[in-house]
């Protein structure tokens with residue numbers, strides 16, 4: 001298994017991975033929604049505001065993850081992890097955690113500091129995320145599941161309280177994702 005930065009040539013495979021994984025784990029409409037989100041993130045986001053990595057085995061993409069920039073009032077480089085998926089027939093084998101850890105390590109290496117995500121605390125807690133309150137860091141939109149607002153500082157410090165609402169890239173600027 002290799003982990004590497006996604007290239008433009010990976011775009012269609014990544015979109016189809018997200019579409020099929022979320023269709024299987026939830027329903028077709030969710031697959032279409034997250035597939036379109038992945039397409040918009042990859043196609044509409046400035047390169048400086050995006051990191052995308054894939055897990056590859058024998059030339060096949062088994063997993064994909066996207067991080068996009070969050071802007072805060074404070075001078076801190078922050079990204080949001082969303083979405084991530086592992087091919088349905090390969091879930092539960094450690095690929096997802098390894099891919100997330102690879103991505104976090106690369107962001108740290110690039111000097112990025114804070115990573116947030118919005119998802120299941122039980123899963124993301126396995127890869128270092130801790131609950132963040134909206135008072136600590138105000139999300140771009142009101143959250144339908146506030147307990148899913150999670151973060152970590154890549155240098156290991158505690159998450160400070162930061163004033164002001166953070167803003168996300170255009171692809172995520174839609175309340176239905178929140």
Ligand SMILES: CC(C)(COP(=O)(O)OP(=O)(O)OC[C@H]1O[C@@H](n2cnc3c(N)ncnc32)[C@H](O)[C@@H]1OP(=O)(O)O)[C@@H](O)C(=O)NCCC(=O)NCCS
Pocket residue numbers: 021022025082083084085086087090091092093094095096097098119120122123
């Ligand atoms: C979530 C996902 C990326 C995890 O990747 P994975 O390769 O299956 O996960 P790993 O094998 O590294 O880790 C498995 C662990 O995470 C837990 N886990 C996996 N998916 C989970 C989920 N959706 N919610 C809670 N826990 C989850 C498993 O119970 C397992 O725990 P254990 O090690 O204590 O048994 C993958 O299952 C997936 O693509 N799911 C569908 C899409 C999705 O929900 N994406 C995340 C939201 S953006």
